[in-house]
Structures are given as C-alpha cells and as structure tokens.
Amino acid sequence: MAEAHPVGFQWVAEAKARGAKLVHVDPRFTRTSAMADKHVHIRAGTDIALLGGLIRHVIENDMWFKEYVTHYTNAAHLVDEGYQDTEDLDGLFSGFDKDTGGYDNATWQYEKDPYEADGIAKDMTLQHPRSVFQILRRHYSRYTPEMVGNVTGIKTEDFLELAELIGKNSGRERTTVMAYALGWTQHSMGSQFIRTAAILQLLLGNMGRPGGGIMALRGHATIQGSSDIPTLFNLLPGYLPFPVAGKHDTLRDYLDDAVPKDQKGFWSNGDAYMVSLLKAWFGDDATEENDFGYQYLPRLTGAHGTYQTLMRMFDKSVDGYFVLGQNPAVGSANGRMQRLGMSNLKWMVVRDFQLIETATWWKEGPEIATGELKTEDIATEVFFMPAANHTEKAGTFTQTQRLVQWRHQAITPPGDARSELEFFYDLGVRLKEKLKDSTDPRDKPLQAMTWDYPVDEHGEPSAEAVLKEINGYYTTGPNAGKPVDNFNQYKADGSTAGGCWIYAGVYAGGINHAANRVPGKDQDEMAHQWAWAWPANRRILYNRASADLDGNPWSERKKLVWWDEEQEVWTGKDVPDFPIKRPPSTKTAHDTHGPDALAGDDPFIMQSDGKGWLFAPKGMNDGPMPTHFEPAESPVTNPLYPQQESPSRVLITSRGNQLAPAGDQPGAEVFPHVFTTYRLTEHQTAGGMSRFLPYLSELQPEMFVEVSQELAAEAGLEPYGWATIASPRGAIEAKVLVTQRMQPVVAGGKTVHQIGMPFHFGVGNQALVTGDSVNDLLGMTLDPNVYIQSAKAVACTIMPGRRPRGPALVKFVEDLREQAGITVLTGHRRLTFERDAETMEVSDPPTLTDPEPHTGE
C-alpha cells in the first residue's frame, strides 16, 4: 500500500501512530513491508491456503464472534442434502461439469423449510452437520498451521503470530481491517481470494463496523467508479446484470431472473432501477408499451472480456478497437499476442496523453524487431486522439470507499487534447446526425438515445449535467426535471429517470454533493460533508452489523449505528444502512418480500437472505467456498488436493499462449522459478503517465528484476548486470537487483525461488525511458468469475546476460518450449486426477490429445 498507494497510506501511518499493528503479507519485502510491524513472506498465489488456515485457527480456537456469526451470517442455514465438498471429491464440489469447468449450483442451495418465514431450514446451535458453519469447518479442517506452512512457505511461528494478532484484535472492542490490491485479484481464482477474506472477516465480526471491512486498493483513479458505471461487458450501471441473449428476451424475463420481486432485500426493487436507467438513456422513446426501450439494449452472447475479444481479433471478427486510458501492448497479459491481435484489426483508436506503445507497436514494437510483423504488411489503421488529463477537465473520481469526489477543471487542455466527455459527446452527436434519416431498425437505439448536454464555449459538455442525470430526476408530475433525493424515489413506471441508482442523492436538492469540501477538522471523524459516498452518503456499508441483536453498539469504543429506543429509529454517527424504523426485534413475516421481508437481525440488506455469506449458494462460478489450488504452471504439486489447478479456470488454448508443465511433470524443470509482477511508486501502470515525464523517469529509469541472494548465486547473476528471463511465451531482459528483500520459500518439499519484476516498461521510441515488458511473459489463464488474468505467480527461468536480438529471440523461446516438451495443450487439463471406480485410487489422467486448439496468431 505504501508502494502503490502512498497517499492513502498516510492513514495507515496515522493508525500506526495511534497504536495499530500493521502486518504485511507479500512475496516481496516492499516499501509497505518496511513500514509494517511484521512482514510475512508468502509463496505467490497461495493466499487461500493462508486465509483458510486463519479461518480454521479462528474456528478451532474459539476466536470467532459467536453472536455475530450466529445471527448476522448464514452460519446456521442448512445446505441441501446433495451437497458434496472438495474434501469428499478431491478438490471438486458437487455439480461440476468437466467439459465446461463450470458448476451446476443446484446442490449448493439452502434446504427448504416451509415452516420458516424465509423458507430456509436452520439450526441456531450451528451443530447440524449440514449447517453452513459445520460445512465450513470441515472444508478447512486440513488447513492446519503445518499444512499452511507446506503450501505457502510461511513459518509456523509466523502463521501463529499472525493468527493470534488478528483473532485478538477482533471482537466487541476491536476490529481488524484487511486491505488488498492486485496481488489478490490477478489470479485464476482471484475472486475466491477475496471471498476467503470475506469469510474470515465475517467470522471475526469485522464487517459493517468501524475499523473493519475489506478494502480493495484500486489500480487507478476511479476504478471503483468504472465498476459502478461500468466499463465491464457484463454489467449495466449500478451492478444490474447485462441482459443475456435467449434468457432475457423481454424486460419481464430480465427482471424476473435478475432482480426477482420475491426475494428479500433491496435488489427486489431492481425494476425501478432498471426502468429509470432506460428512461435516462432513451427519454421519451422509453414507454411502458415498448418495455421502456429494453429492446434497444444489446444482449450478451457469451463472455466478451478483454482476452476473449483479443482471441476474436485473430478470427478477424473484430473490426475496430477503442483503447482509452489503457496500454494493452504493454499492460495486458501476453503482450506479444496483444500486438499480433491488433495487427488483425481494420482500425483502432488510441486516446492517450502520449504516443504510448499501443499507438506505435506497428512501427516500433518488439515484433518488428523479430521480423514477425512488417509495418508495410499491417493493414490496421491507427488513429491517435490526444487526451486531456485530470487537471484539464471536470468530473468525478470514485475511490475505494465509494466516495465520489468532484474534480474541478484547473486549466484548459493543450492543443487538440479533449476530455472523454467531449470526445464521446461529439462522437454521439456525429453518429446521430449521420443516422437521423435511417430506417434501419438497428439504428433505432442511437436515434432514440437522449444526447442533450449543455456545452461551454470550448465545446466541453457540462459534467454536472451528466452527474445530475446519473443522480436521477422526475420525468413527470409537479417535480418534473427536479433531481431525486435518494433511490427509494426511483419508480418502475417511467416517472423517474436515473443513470445509476446507487448514485441517487449525489445531486439531491440540485446541489453537487460530490464537490462538498468541509475540512476534516471542522466535522466529526465520519466526515459526511467531505464529498459524497454511495449509497446515500453512507460511509460504512451494512452498518446495522455494528450493533448487537438488541440494537445496542457492540461496545462503546466501536459504536457507530444503534437503535434509539425512545425515538424508535436507527441512528448514530453514520447514515444507518437499514430500514430506519424497523425495530431490531422484528421477525420476517410469511409472504413478505423485498425490504419488507428484512428481519431486525438481517444487516446484509442486499443479500437475498439478509445474512453475510460464509457459504455462497450462488454468485460464484467456481465453488461456494474458496479452496486452495495451485496457480497455473506452478512448480509445486498441490499439497491439499489431487486436483492441481482450479478446475474452473478459463483456458485460452492457442499457439502463443502455451503454458509450462506444472509440479513434477516432465519439462517443469525448464521453467523452475516463479515470478510475480507489481508496480513501483515511481511509475503508473503501463507507463503512459510516467515514462514520458522526466521527473518520474529519472527515479526508476530502467526495467529491473529482483532476485534473492540465493538465486543470484545459483544462476550466476551479477548485481546490476543484465539477466534474461523467459517463460513459454517470450523472453525479456532486465537489470538485476540482488536483494535480501527477496527470499526463497520452501513449499511442497522444494525450494521455490521467487522473482519480482515491475510491469511499467515497454518497447518503443517515444517514451523517455523504455524497456522490455514483463507482461510479454504472462499467459492468459483467467478467473472464471471476472476474467482477470493470472499475473502474480507465473513460471519462468532466469539466466545471466542480455536476450537474443532479432529472429534469434523467437528461436530462443521456441527452443525452450521444445526442451520442456510444451504443446498448446500442456497445462490445459481441467482435471488432474482420475479415480478408479473399484479401488477408488487416484491417478493421473491420460495426456490431452484433443480438442483442436485455437489457431491463434
């Protein structure tokens, strides 16, 4: 956090000054470790084993928060009789489909009990063998400190120290917060890493309480904002799912499936959020008769993530590509495939401050040097559009606390540079103009789209007008045109319009609350008058959980929101995250749904049962509980299950995306080490904002590789000399930093050398500092929930000296692959074990021979 979020780290420094203990778990000793009370070296990609071990420790040593867990989580809920655990199935849950790697979650559902008002069978003693609590306990029963050590390489005494620290620092009087960044997410089971942390925090009673929670440290400014109003293919604004072809043909189909009315909690109001969104987009064209323009929305036909889209480029089924604030030629996994993919496009638009590598790969990229691409043969037309930076445009940034903060424009952009807002507004105006007389039905959505923002004298649309639309407003009645105050005012009948329901209130009363700027010293510690947090300016989500069953704070020290017996309302320091007049003693009545069905002890108001989920009956594509699997191409054989890698990981089978053999398979010794990638304080992601700036470039001027003293000795690496690092996808060179900050770890009975490399550098002639890109070494193996690439634990080899130049580089990598016996199907087996039907013995399955791999390249 000190390394990549130095400004946010000031609050950690502040907490430390007040006595907080800071523990940093990382494969490397970083600037954050330097500030921590304790640093724990972990083998990259094994965090589920560590967190699972902590879960086991907390349960077995009675450190869990009993009242909280029993009443506020789904610990007491019983799970279907058909459910089988990874402990029963060697690493699989019941419902696995070995062809797709997906799951049918029918057996993960709660057992029904018609006598319960919410229809869910429960055992409040948590003793029932099919209660979530007992299932959880059994699931992690083998994650002992010794096993944790064997998997993660963490010394038992370090593990126990960490476990005691977290356990003792949680409960009524104290809370523990966990902060993570891409080190947890960029794995083939990244989503499950976060789930494991969520389970642990629920067990310890650290959710919905001050000083608790799980903090996602975002990778860029307003990454939170770009999930809220998404740049993601599978979401609409406000986390409404994107309609799916064949499944959501009508608005009714969509609403009944995505936001059913008969479920508990606030998602049952999803019809109002969706209809208001459609009203905001299609205005007068959105009527009840035409499903409010629902038919104008495209439908999903499958996964359309970055990497799926890339592979479609090779099939020539992508014509054009907009690249905004991104530098895939450097920043995305398997850089070579990225650049080769782009060479199949007809056109692309790069909007950035500088001529980043994504704008210049066709003349300066590494494949020009190797002869794999020739500029004159590339048909892709590349348009470069200079972009305004954050000081040159107004708008909002939404950070990890969901705080929406207004940015005022300081200066006008130089030259032809423009804001995104102006660019897209202008594009929309031009497209609408072109299509205004079209009778083609496919042009109807653009014709219907509302596109009427006031512009200033420079042609810049008013960002405040956009924010007002996002907030939502009345379309009819006496208040027509006036902003709504909160999302409860959103209606499903078309009388309101709103671009993102969770942001309702940011423009309440016609005031831009994102621009609120009352200094911290002039208000209490919750700082409600500094900017605005969604939803409803609430600073801590699910804060009903900060009070006990009777609605009293768990402790004076940690009080936040409580039930005022006299006034009969929820009150406190934060905006209560609960129906304001619902007494804590309320029981769910039969035949109620939506917010009305929430009982007084249902703090997790967005969940369909009002509880925090230790066990996820739905929502995860790779299992209801996190399970440790090895990263793809790990040198360690999974000590916990015969199933080596996540069976649900998304595989991209293609030439150019070959994987190294894992564990003890033949050829694994060719790529014996593990590297992890990261960023440095001095640079920003793929370098577009830093490698072109003298003051930042001089601070970290060259690509480097960090190795331990042990590995340097073993591989013959000279400090600050050159090294070549190769994976089955490519080879790069870097200056060597030999440091005690890197340590080999012992896991699965072998010593694993971990190598660290920053991902900021790229090949080109435009930036002030350039270098080989580590992302050229990454494969594309994805998390099945969010399609993030695994970038944090990748197989490689390292040798002294610079890499070969020109075509020899291609040959060099080919030779390594040959040496390791790698084919396009290496590492692509979903199941790594077979069980003999009679003896029940587990054995290796036969080598893969089919199906046909993607032609790739």
Added chain:
Amino acid sequence: MVDFLERPGELMEAYGQDTERKGFFTDTSICIGCKACEVACKEWNQNPMKGDLEILGSSYDNTGSLGANTWRHVAFIEQGQEQIDKARESGARLVGLGMPAFGAPETREPNTTEDLGMPEFGSPGVRIKNKVDNPPNPDTPEFRWLMSSDVCKHCTYAGCLDVCPTGALYRTEYGTVVVQDDICNGCGTCVAGCPFGVIERRDTGTIHTKPDRVDSRYSMDVKHKGTAKKCTFCFDRMVDGQTPACAQTCPTQSIQYGGREEMVDNAKKRVTAMHEKGLTEARLYGANPNDGVGGIGSVFLLLDEPEVYGLPPDPQVPTKDLPKMYKKVGIAAAGMLAAAATAFLGARKK
C-alpha cells in the same frame, strides 16, 4: 562556546526581529520512500532532471545524492539483522545528553541545554542521563529497509555562506541560507565550503545527458547554468506563508516544516517515544547547537549512524578555525617580528 561564535554576522539576532527561524524535521522512521518530495521540489523549483537514466546500483535510489538539480534526495538502505542490532545498541548508548559529543572528550562542552532524553551521535563513553527505564525489548527484525529524505541543512554557521566571495549566498530573515541566482558568478568556492556536500554548481551545458540534448523531446529549459544551486527552503513559498513543496507533498508527514525550535522539540519527543517502545535505534541528527556547524535548520530522526545515510558524523564548518588560525598567524607573525627584531637588535649589539 567555541571560538567561531565570536565571529560577527551570522548570529541568530541577525535573522530579524519579526520572523522566527524556520526548520524541517525529517522523521525517517515514517518515510515510505515515495520520493514525492524529490518530484514536488523539482516541479516547484523547475529544476532539470538529473542523471543519465540508468539504474544507479543503489537499491531503489537512482538520483544518488543532493546536487545542483536534486534538492531533496531519498536514500534507500537495506540492512540485515546484525546491523539492526548494532544500531539499537549505538542508539541506546546515545540516550540522555541532548547533544552530540564531538571530538576528543576533553574538548567537549558541558551540557547547556535542557536534558530531554534525546539521543545524540558520537563515540561510546558518553554520559547517559534520562535513559528510558527498562524499555521493552522488541525482537530485532531480520531485515529492514531504511528510507530517508535528505535536504540542505541550512546550518547555523553555514560554510557556503561564509566563503562566498560575491555575497550571492545570504542568510534570510527565516534563518535559512539562499543563493541569489543573479549575483552568483559560479566561482564554486561554496562547493568546497559545505561540510555536507550539498551545494553544487549547475552543469554549464558542455556535457549533455540524454534529456538535456537540444534535439530531445524532453530537453528542458535549464536556468542559471554554471551557478551554484541548492535548496532555498522554497523561499518564494515561505514569504507567502506557504509550506515548502517537499513538506507540503509528503504523505506521511515524514517531512515536517515549522519554527525550528518546534521542529527540534517534535524530534526530541518522537525519539523519546520510540525509545520507550524499545526502538533504541532512533536518534537525533543536527539538533545540537554545539556541534561543528552550530546545529542545523533541517533536523533529522535517524535509525542508524549518520554515515549509514551518507551524512557526516561530525560536520565542521570550514571557517570554524579561522579565528584560531588568524590568532596563530598573528602570534606567528608577532614571533617572527620579535625574532627579526631580536636578530636585528642582537646584530646591533655586535
């Protein structure tokens, strides 16, 4: 008091009545090595970048040292357990006196300031007072990564200022030492006069690093080529009541700015607090008015011996011995005169 105090011109009274002496307190124990101070300094002062854009070979430090273009510099030092243990021991020994003890023991001055339990630097055998009673004894970590932002010291007795023949260097009303760009003739005398190696002459342009080249897109307009440059304490900000750029930008308040006395006070409190936690490696640097430069404006909390950070353990203003030298020159001259006279008189007697 040592002799040089008798020199006119640089006494605190000269700072003016209305302004107090300003100072930095750089608390290296909470420095996260983000280098924002380096960047903010260059942005504000429009200093050119340094360096030839190659890895320097010094952990994460690639600017190396303070100089004409780099007025804040962050050092990175990687240390193992043994060195940490040594630092704890040396720091513990220093607790008590409120001042460093330099030179041979017999020349040390008695403690004339309040005894605040602050550590000092210097050789063993120093008197220990106000030692924290039975501090906890935390485990020594196996490894640590020290980070420290260095800056011009703005000495009480500034060697650079003393030796400047043109008067380009002067003492401001805030007690800081500033070069006047339009007066400096680039003679470079000050460079040798600084006991910390801070001040440096800016490249005249006869050699060009990659970013300096005229044809480079990144070539910068370099001002005041060939003149002596160093930290101005952001004098232009200071006169407007603003905080210097480095302190303003520091996210963890590792760099604090304020009245020098307050800074020293904060530093002492912080050292005491750390010693109470058993972190006896903490020590003060530059707060002693009796050291070889009369104390510095930019005090530091260090976690090891000053040399570890590239700081001199016993900085001496080069003009310190001038009065003594002049006295000796006088005596010698008088002696020679006397000898000559004697010889002359003796000759006469013959």
